[in-house]
Amino acid sequence: MNPAKWAINKAFFSSFLTTLLCLLGLYGYFALGKLEDPAFTVKTAAVVILYPGASAEQVEARVTDVMERKLQEMGRLWKTRSVSRPGQAMIFVELVETTTGDELPQQWDLLRRKVNDVKLELPLEAQISVVVDEFSEVYGMLFALVGDGIPPRELNHYARILQRDLKTVPGVNKVMLQGLYEQAIFIEVDETKVAQYRATPAQILDQLQSQSLISHPGQLTLGFERIRISQTDTLDSVQALKDLVLRAGIGELGAQRFRLGDVAHVYEGPSVSPLSMSRFNGQRAITVAVNPKDGINVVAIGDSLKAALANFESRVPAGIKVEVIAFQPDEVQKSVDSFTGNLLSAVAIVVVVLWIFMGWASAAIVGGSLGITLLLTLVYMLLAGVDLHRVSVGAFILALGMLVDNAIVITDLYIVKVRSGVEKLKAASDSVTETAVPLLAATLIAIAATSPVLFSQTASAEFAIDLFKVMASSLSLSWLVAITVTPLMCYRFYKVSGNDEGPPAWQAKARGLITWLLNNRKTALVVIFVSLVVTGVLSTKVMLNFMPGSDRAITFVDYWLPQGGSIRQTAEDMAEIEAWLLEQPEVRNIASFIGGGAPRFTVTYEPEPNDPAYGQILVNLNSFEEIPALRRRGDAFLKARFPQAEPRFRPLKLATVDKFNIEARFSGPNPTVLRELAASAKAIMAAHPHLKYVRDDWRQPSKVLVPLFNQDRARLSGVTRNDVNMALARATDGLPVTTLYYGRDRLAVLFRDLESQRDDFSTLLTLPVPPLLGAHVVPLGQVVDGFKLAFEEGQIWRRNRLRTMTVQADVEGMSASSARKAIAEEIEAIPLPAGYAFEWGGEFYDENRSITDIFAQLPKAGIFMLILMVAMFNGLRQPLVIILTIPLAMVGVVPILILAGKPFGFMALVGVIALAGMIIKNGIVLMDQINLEIASGRNPFDALVESAVNRTMAISMAALTTVLGMIPLWWDPLFGPMAATIIGGLTLATFLTLLIMPIYYAILYRVPPQQEAAHA
DSSP, rough: OHHHHHHHHHHHHHHHHHHHHHHHHHHHHSSSSSSOOOOOOOOOEEEEEETTTHHHHHHHHIIHHHHHHHHHTTTTEEEEEEEETTEEEEEEEETTTTGGGGGHHHHHHHHHHHHHHGGGSOOOGGGGGGEEOOOTTTOOOEEEEETTTHHHHHHHHHHHHHHHHHTTSEOOOOOOOOOOEEEEEEEEEOOHHHHHOOOHHHHHHHHHHHHOOOOOOEEEETTTTTOOOOOOOSSHHHHHTOOOOEEEESGGGGGGGGEEHHEEEEEEESSSSHHHHHHHTEEEEEEEEEEOOOOHHHHHHHHHHHHHHHHHHSSSSSTTTEEEEHHHHHHHHHHHHHHHHHOOOOOHHHHHHHHHHHHHHHHHHHHHHHHHHHHHHHHHHHHHHHBBBHHHHHHHHHHHHHHHHHHHHHHHHHHHHHHOOOOOHHHHHHHHHHHHHHHHHHHHHHHHHHHHHOOOSSHHHHHHHHHHHHHHHHHHHHHHHHHHHHHHHHHHHOOOOTOOOOOOOHHHHHHHHHHHHHHHHHHHHHHHHHHHHHHHHHHGGBBSSOOOOOOSSSSEEEOOOTTTTHHHHHHHHHHHHHHHHHHHHHHHHEEESSSOOOOOOTTOOOOOOOTEEEEEEEESOOOGGGHHHHHHHHHHHHHHOTSSSSEEEOOOSSSOOOOEEEEEEOOOOOOHHHHHHHHHHHHHHSTTTEEEEEETOOOSSSEEEEOOOOOOOOHTTTHHHHHHHHHHTTTOOOHHHHEEEEETEEEEEEEOOGGGSSSSSGGGGGOOOOOOOOOOOOOOTTTTEEEEEEOOOSOEEEETTEEEEEEEEOOOOOOHHHHHHHHHHHHTHHHHHEEEEEEEEHHHHHHHHHHHHHHHHHHHHHHHHHHHHHHTSSSSSSHHHTTTGGGHHHHHHHHHHHHTTTTTOHHEEEEHHHHHHHHHHHHHHHHHHHHHHHTTTOOHHHHHHHHHHHHHHHHHHHHHHHHHTTTTTTTTTTTTHHHHHHHHHHHHHHHHHHHHHHHHHHHTTTTOHHHHHHHO
């Protein structure tokens, strides 16, 4: 049965069902998950292996390479990145991009098995390994717990209470603590006093370790009961350590006893080299990071989190306060409000345009169909789990103009039929019968035009995947509404006026213009050819930018000391930077992370690996527009104050995780050669006026002090290499002895020399070295031939098991693509020795992969669209006529991008692909009318003229609503280039479709000019 006739005959049921679904759509708007930006799966995990005491090259050869060789057996492995540092290896495992989120747990289980399998091939000292597979988890809410006058371990205790409280909030998945105070207990031995008791540090160490050793003393059987015997742990406080009684001497001389506190200064203090530290507005803090559950409405849990924080602050001592670093619910609410406002503005624009050009009755019917379609799409999103965010709402706006196309065609045809005297029910039924199939084909083609985003497997395409989902669902539903609800509304609400006017005056002018063009088709083709050539020339002037930055009022300050810098010095330098930032009027607050990056609070941010020479400041500003001014002043301050360091202002990315705009990668075996190649590239980049923060990721070689151990003299003295290492550890950071527990707090106990005897190079040769087995002491100078100060690689980066040094730079004042092109020829001309390779990284790497992949998917969409057109028209010439109109859109795209200063990037490319679907959709509508006119008996020339005139309103209205609906997206950083592309391209393409497509048809079908047709 005809769907229009069925809907009208079942009017009550149709209205009831439509109303019910619309109410469900309203519910869906409030129930849908709400995000600022869409999430995409981060298919990366990290393997961390500790190899204490080894150099970076030893770690690379004995640990990193062995582990990477095993990991390459993973079938879905895409690439590995690794960094080898003294005592530690970190391997980043990246899976192929076709890996789905559901497959990740299985792949990470396989990764763990591979890591466990290879452990037997690693050195015994490198058996500690950790697999970190939570890179994709976003901790969207960051808080800073500060406490004035609160002891460090007590603040740690309250941080764990807050962690427990927040974990109970519905919708919270994980709560992570970063920057906990790392305390230790230090035993600083006075070796003069130790000698007075005829004891050695080695003996003290041995007794300390045995005292804290956990052992099971057994169970006592008394009748039917078994009673466990508990050991007494006396080392439960600093005082217990001081009071520990030790035995001195050997044999009969060992009767003397003394307290540890008699020969050592025992106290609790901050760790010498903590893994990480956090501060908020310059005050030491503990970072509390909250990760919401997948698919949760982040906005909905905002109030619950605020209530939990308020409850916590009411129960803790005065001085403890929770500060907000980043609060995703507020950001999401602002973004959703902005997106929704843009959508409502676009809907209002569309309805007003329809009212002006079609009258209030037609505008009400088409606008009502549009509203129903939007609500039904929300129902689909609710069922399919598509969240509301920048991309999904932007897709709504992008689809708006096309959503009204079907309803406009049906309404316009119904009105024409009713005005010509056709009975209302038959007019509604015939309108659907004549147009349902062409409109379905046109709708499917418009959907297919965005399908490359669906087929593509890159992270950028995954970021934009909801664009296809929303477009496909809304367009499909718009067709369904157009053949059912729209005829019903036409039947019920449209009334034929008794004084309907005749054809509008513009039709005569349009008929004359099209007739002239068909009679002068060669002149028109020459003009089109020249326009396309000029467009091709102008296209070289279009600015390129793969993906814009985020518009959040956030910037980062990255700070690197020279390689090998201490975390304490990093903290001191960053304190000075913090003080400067807090004086700036643009800055709202700052949060500092020392020794590593901030927790991943947005999916496009990848934290830096832990490094004591690195620190990061997250700067919240009053507005996004203030970032450039702060950055300019900050660059000048940092350059003048810290010339020895590598500070950098870094923007927040929107849909990519690349850390630098431009990266040049050199791969090869020899670090010296790699540094020479990198130096050449850095010189070229530094000479470019728009490149800044030029560096390489291996950074400077680190200093290393090498004791020249004399094996012969050491043997005569009874000293081993391990004895020397233990003595040196006592004279520097301290020798780990045992662990002391204060409730849940685990404190390392470090054994070291007095402060006056530590970190003094001049006294190293006289450093006493007690053999592990013996009561005598040997000066270090007796078993070493001196010390050698050398340089070593502080970190060695590899990509796919090849040593790779990456030269990095940011761009200011021009696009990254233009800057890279300006230096590409010089850098690519750097001579590479045999065995060395070069490739570009950074934005170009992501851009090239994404765009190449999109173009690789285009044939799939093109073949599908061609099949639909051939099936509809049962021939090739008519589809060819339509396809030939697509390039005409570029005549409008290129000038508007240049005039508006909008870059062409990934989203603009998606806009061009969607634009092709819109043009084909309009072409199908016009071609269908041409066939109807010819079938009615008109000669081909007149059929071309009348078809263009008759379809001008429907095609123009569809294009006009699409173009004007794009206006709210013009200022959006992500959708702005797409909006400009569609506005410029569709405006001109629609005009040219109506005028030029008849010419193409006339040429391919050999339709003679008007005079010749009349004579014929």
